[in-house]
Amino acid sequence: MQESTTPKASFVKRAVAFVIDIPVMLVLSYIVAFAAAIVMSPFYGRDSQLANAIRALLGAITAGIMVLFQFLYFGFFWSRSGQSIGMKFMAVKVARRDGSPVGFFRSALRGSVGYWISGLVFFLGFIWAAFDPNGEAWHDKIFDTRVIEYHRDPYGNMNFPGPRQSIDAGPDMR
16 A cells, blocks of 8 residues: 555644534534423433433434534535644645545544544553654554645645645746
8 A cells, every 4th residue: 555645644633623623513502402491391300210211212223323423523514625624724634645636434434433542541542643744643553544744726726735846837838
């Protein structure tokens, strides 16, 4: 497998992009939690086995929907452009190690299961990217991805590692 020559994104850019993505996912989660609270409201204050079972079931369904949002959020954005909303602001994107695009299921699993694994022990898997020579977090290593700098060419939407270099065409071409 050949490594991409595109420069890796800095740890700070990765972290800021993630911090931007958190409120977006939280808003979606709060909407689901609010809807679930409305559905569960008739069962609040009741102390029966049936009411407890219904509250537990609705709570599990709500948690499942929130996990599904995270799965779909990252799966959708990373498989379309390689960028979540936060990554667009920070001019970085997720790609395979060889520079090719990331598919939906790899993206979705990286952003859900991979993130959970990386955050499991004091977020050590995320912090790992700051010290790894390739700038890879645990979820990058697991899912064969990397976060790279992304400079969009306004004319062709191409990924360039940096600013374009001017070509001197000579005195006759100016």
